[in-house]
Amino acid sequence: MGLDTAKLRKRILGEHLPLLLCLLYFAALAPFAEGFATSYNLVNVFSAMLPLLVLATGQTLVMITAGIDLSATAVIAMASVVGAMIISGDVGWLAGNPLAVPIGIVAMLLVGAVVGAINGTLVAWFRMPPFIVTLTSLMFFSGLAIWSTQSKAISALPHSFLILGGNDWVTLAIVATVVGGIHILLTRSLYGRWIFAVGHNPKTALVSGVPVQKVLVGAYIAAGLIAAVAAILITSRMESGSPVHWQRNLLDVIGATVIGGTSLYGGKGKVLWTVYGALFLTLIDNSLNLLNLSHFTIMMVKGLVILAAAMLDVLRNRENG
Amino acid sequence: MNKKLGLRCLNNAPLLLFATVFLLLGLASDRFLDWQNLLNIGVQSSSTAIVAIGMTFVLLTAGVDLSVGGVMFVAVAVAGKMIYSGQPLWLSFLAALVVGIIAGVINAFFVTRMKIAAFVVTLAMLFFARGFGLWFTQTRAMNMPDKVTAIGTSSVLGIPIPLLVLAVVCIAAHLTLSRTPFGRQIYAVGNNSDHARKAGISVTRNLFIVYVICGACAALAGLLALTQTGAVSPSFGENKEFSAIAAAVLGGTSLFGGRGKILPGTLFGAVLIQTVENGLVILNANPYLYPIITSLIIFFAILLDSIRSRALESFHRRPIRPTDFQTNP
């Protein structure tokens, strides 16, 4: 019996700790934050969580390879602007064309794939540090997005596009497809095995016949594509294409992934954990908003929470090692 | 022989880049090579150069500090508030420096004691500091009284004060890195921290000090920028981490540690970046282009760095058959 409780405890702490934290946090804050524990608010939380969850899933993929993708928000900016430039009813190149929305969506995905391919190539073939590569592309592509719009938002997006992020059920379907797809990729497919192997030990992977460089490029392209999906949802939800969408939320994306338990040192991570992490961060965001704390306080709290999560990651690794 | 020549080209690539930029800008605008404009570039460079000097210390140990922009902002926000509330200038400035040092200590603590990857610690610090600063200033811009901007525009013996400060910091940093045991040990740590430990160097202590120096430099650079702009705006110091890393790497500091110099290296990198920005202003370029061009410059700098590191690596590999490389006497 002693063994069973130990096992159970290990499982909860190892697998579902962030979920437990969510529940504890929820229970602790419910009496103080007015309107926190209402079904209306909970729907809000889940709805707000969806884009973050998509982004963090892409981040999880890259982080398992022992990399990081800081360019996610730049992909959002760039894809949002490109998409809006194509489909906008005012200034869009294909305004009024029935094929505008599908072409726009493909173009947005293409933006993500291109940015990801650039990141991946530099990391895998030029062996440059991932954080500096993606930091540079963050700066470049958000700069490009701002320049190409002169920092203005593009509105008048077609109605059929607005459904994607505006209707919670449609959004949920898209998010579930992406997140579920990545989950299956990581747990069931050959590529998933290769991604973990590259993150665990790229030298061993190479000797064992894993195409390490292709796997890395693939992971960054996938992360770029996923960020583009998030860009579609966000652009649609905000009803405008803008180069500053999510500009300040980069740390949320990293944070949700790390809080979930995905290791910054590679080889360890799960989509389910990331779901927990995204939920936790969204709960914090939502509750602090309800407590009427300013945007900046929330930013600080999140900075601390993420640092704490990174510390937990180090401690857990030390204990195991 | 050919390999050596290639390596030399790689090592001097930034110099070639600098000459090209200067030449192009000089040709594009006759105002660019004006003495007053060149002096301006020097003064404008002072703030970036000092952040980059702090960054150079960190990069030499194969670490990185992404928080400098945020730290700059918090430091001047504190100083600005104190000046507003009638505190003397020297005390406010001192407080700013203390803020920078504290931020450095926090970074250092998490990097050296908790052993968290430097870029994560400093990224979290960047967000935390920016958030703290915004809360502290209530996102309002603070315009400084004239006595603050007077520091930025006055000169001693014909040399503008910002340039003087820069000169002092440059020389101090250069001496520290090239002439003190601590400085030389930083290079050893950056070259191979395992070897350094085996050689009896206190790696943890060295790393700690390096992050504190970087924090202090960021605060000082913030103050210099404050004396020039005369205002604490919510975007103060934004993206400074980029220009600081770029300046250091352009000056020949390696992201992989152990290689780099303040003089002329980092100073020269900072001036190059400022020159580009100044040139863009003179050419009336769209200000939204600046980050795009800066990031392209950084990109080439780190690309060069990565190629150079690999070239060095293969250059120094010890052969099994040394006879293959022996030339007959």
Next chain:
Amino acid sequence: MNTGKPSIKTALRFDSIVKEFFGVRVLKEVSFEIGEGKTLGLVGENGAGKSTLMNILGGNLQPEEGSLWFGGQPFSPRSPADAEVAGIAFVHQELNLFGNLSIAENLFVNCFPTTGGLINRSRMFNDTSAALKQVGLNLSPDTPVDRLSAGEQQMVEIAKALARDARLIILDEPTTSLTDIEAGRLFKVLRDLQQQGITLIYISHALEEVANLSDDILVLRDGEVVGNGPKSSFSQSKMISLMVGRDIDHLFPPRSHTPTRKPALRVEKLGRKGVVKDIDFTLHEGEVLGISGLIGSGRTELARILFGLDPVDSGNITLAETSILKLSPAARIQKGMAFLTENRRDEGLCAEASIADNMTLVAAPRFKRGPLALVNRESISLEVTRYREAVRLTKSAQNTQQVKTLSGGNQQKVVLAKWILNQPKLIILDEPTRGIDVGAKYEIYSLINQLTQEGAAVLVISSELEELIGICDRILTMRQGEITGQFNQGEFDREKILAAAIH
């Protein structure tokens, strides 16, 4: 025991030193002494206990029993710093220099002379110049170390020892990466040091060097002193027979199979500048071919080239009658190659991953189905069960357990299982039994036997000559990137093989 001259003081004395690792005695009451200013040549096979002995002297390890005397005083170093303070310096095979610093800075990196906080450069340079002069290096103290050749770097390490007033210098295989000219220079310096009365311990596989330089010889085998005395009483052949003489009959399973004449792998005129030259051999199906050579002889590099991990300048590699020269490692694996690397932790395992994930890493592509490349979990787990039994992995280990929690022997079995699961036709084993116990070794040898019975060809690289003699059909020797000898079963002569690998 001593050289017989009572006037010579004892510099260092080991008195019944015992060291155990996890209950296994690796040093069994080792006793010897070195006279002040004398040179001791320390020889023994890999694993004989040489490095353990020196690690105790250097303060990295502490003995379980026995005592150490240095300069007439009891000496028990707890850390490398203690040894340094006492005047003991190491020159390791792996140099501990900083390429980005100057020679002078490397000499004083943890004890810079300063005045007023700044490094006193003139003093540092003067001291460095003096030390460099002693080692015969005519270089400016300001020269960056990464501009120096391997031989010059070795001299800098010795100069470092001298600059710190070391009275005892230990040299561990100092000549492996030196050219003959550089080695000659090193010997001249060592002779000068001997003149100056510095005590030396010289560890090397190159027995001729040892015999030339030393006053006394100490031979270690299996953690025991099997020979000690003035060098005049040791011929080279005596040293070799003392080093290897052990009854090995029951350590190896009997060979149950004779190789075919069908070539599995043909290597022709293979060369890479600075690494290997003119490598020519054929490996047949069902054959176990051994490569004997010292560390740094190019044997591992040859294996990496054969497997496609390193580039090649000239020559050809043919597997099953088709050239594989242009193929990637992954493609070679598909053609039936396998490569167990010498470095289990860095290149053999994903230490944090589970046993099952490690075992299936190589063969996973064979289990993919459909456009999503989903892996068939049932059939793959059947294979895991089958092969963990085939390699006799410990029954107590769970398939989901992290590999790093296993013992060395079981870890190696996981790596083997990973390759065998892919049913290879040619297996390269680089130091397959390094750091594992006798029982696990026997099981790995049996497995090699079994693989050849099934028609696979096996190439074994090992530093342990007995192991090669015990399991191979044929042995090649390598030195400085070239094949220097070939021995067929029946003409295995330890001394001849060793001689071919060393000279």
